[in-house]
Amino acid sequence: MQFGGIRAVDDVSLTIEAGRITGLIGPNGAGKTTLFNVIAGHYQPTAGRVLLDGADITGLAPHQLFAKGLLRTFQIAHEFATLTVRENLMMVPPRQSGETLLGTWLRPGQVRAEEAAVRAKADDVIRFLQIEAVADELAGNLSGGQKKLLELGRTMMTEAKIVFLDEVGAGVNRTLLNTLGDAILRLNRERGYTFCMIEHDMDFIGRLCDPVIVMAEGRVLAQGSAAEVIANEQVIEAYLGRGLKNKPGAAP
Ligand SMILES: Nc1ncnc2c1ncn2[C@@H]1O[C@H](COP(=O)(O)OP(=O)(O)OP(=O)(O)O)[C@@H](O)[C@H]1O
Known part of the structure; x- marks a missing residue:
C-alpha cells in the first residue's frame, strides 16, 4: 500500500487463521493500521490481494465485507x-x-x-x-x-465472526482489561470468533494472542508465539528506543 512516496505496507504476506486470536504488533508507523484498513475495505491497495476462505475480497467496501462476516470494530x-x-x-x-x-x-x-x-x-x-x-x-x-x-x-x-480490533485495550484500567480479555477469550473459545488485534500492551497480547505477528517499516518482521517474538533479536532492535510496553520480565 503506497501513499505518494511512502510504502506503508510493503510486500506483506500473512494469514489470519480461523478460530485464533492473532496479535499484530510493531513500533509506531509500522503499517499496522494501514494493513487493517486494506483488509477491512477502507483502502483500495495499490498492489496485492486479500483473500477470505480463498475468495478474492480485495477492494470490497466495508459493508460488503460485513455481509461476509468480517467486521472492524469502528465500523459500528x-x-x-x-x-x-x-x-x-x-x-x-x-x-x-x-x-x-x-x-x-x-x-x-x-x-x-x-x-x-x-x-x-x-x-x-x-x-x-x-x-x-x-x-x-x-x-x-x-x-x-x-x-x-x-x-x-x-x-x-452482528453476524460477524471475524473481528478486527484496533487497540481495544488502549486506556483501559488493569481490572477492566482483564475482564475485556476474558470476554475476548471466551468469545473465541466458546463461540468460535476469530480475532485479529492491534495492541501495544504485551501483557494483554501475551495472554490472548497466538500467533503474534510483528510489523516494522511496512513489512512482517517476525511471527510466532508471544514468548518467541519478544525474544527475537530483530524485534527487540525494531523496538529499541521505543520500548515494549509491559514487556513480561521488564523492570516496572
Ligand atoms: N492516509 C495516509 N496518507 C499518507 N501516509 C499515511 C497514511 N496513513 C498512513 N500513512 C503512513 O504510513 C505509515 C504507516 O502508518 P500506520 O498508521 O499504518 O502505522 P501503525 O503501525 O498503525 O502506527 P501506530 O502504532 O502509530 O498507529 C506511516 O509512515 C504513516 O505516516
Missing part, C-alpha cells in the same frame, strides 16, 4: 450516550440491508417479532459479558473500559 458507530446499554445493543443492525420505515408500516407483525428477537439477543450479550449491573445505565455514564465492553457487545449483536 460509537455508542449513543443518551441511550441505555441495552438500547445501544438493540440499535445495532445485524446486517446492513437497510431497514426501511415503509417496511415497519407494511409488516408490523414481523417487526414486532424481530424486535423481540433483538431484545433476547441483547439480553444474551449482557449475560455473556456479565454487564447486568449497567444494562439499564446510560452509555454516557460508563467508564472508558465499560464502553469497550459495550463495543464488544455491539460486535456480538
Whole structure:
C-alpha cells in the first residue's frame, strides 16, 4: 500500500487463521493500521490481494465485507450516550440491508417479532459479558473500559465472526482489561470468533494472542508465539528506543 512516496505496507504476506486470536504488533508507523484498513475495505491497495476462505475480497467496501462476516470494530458507530446499554445493543443492525420505515408500516407483525428477537439477543450479550449491573445505565455514564465492553457487545449483536480490533485495550484500567480479555477469550473459545488485534500492551497480547505477528517499516518482521517474538533479536532492535510496553520480565 503506497501513499505518494511512502510504502506503508510493503510486500506483506500473512494469514489470519480461523478460530485464533492473532496479535499484530510493531513500533509506531509500522503499517499496522494501514494493513487493517486494506483488509477491512477502507483502502483500495495499490498492489496485492486479500483473500477470505480463498475468495478474492480485495477492494470490497466495508459493508460488503460485513455481509461476509468480517467486521472492524469502528465500523459500528460509537455508542449513543443518551441511550441505555441495552438500547445501544438493540440499535445495532445485524446486517446492513437497510431497514426501511415503509417496511415497519407494511409488516408490523414481523417487526414486532424481530424486535423481540433483538431484545433476547441483547439480553444474551449482557449475560455473556456479565454487564447486568449497567444494562439499564446510560452509555454516557460508563467508564472508558465499560464502553469497550459495550463495543464488544455491539460486535456480538452482528453476524460477524471475524473481528478486527484496533487497540481495544488502549486506556483501559488493569481490572477492566482483564475482564475485556476474558470476554475476548471466551468469545473465541466458546463461540468460535476469530480475532485479529492491534495492541501495544504485551501483557494483554501475551495472554490472548497466538500467533503474534510483528510489523516494522511496512513489512512482517517476525511471527510466532508471544514468548518467541519478544525474544527475537530483530524485534527487540525494531523496538529499541521505543520500548515494549509491559514487556513480561521488564523492570516496572
Ligand atoms: N492516509 C495516509 N496518507 C499518507 N501516509 C499515511 C497514511 N496513513 C498512513 N500513512 C503512513 O504510513 C505509515 C504507516 O502508518 P500506520 O498508521 O499504518 O502505522 P501503525 O503501525 O498503525 O502506527 P501506530 O502504532 O502509530 O498507529 C506511516 O509512515 C504513516 O505516516
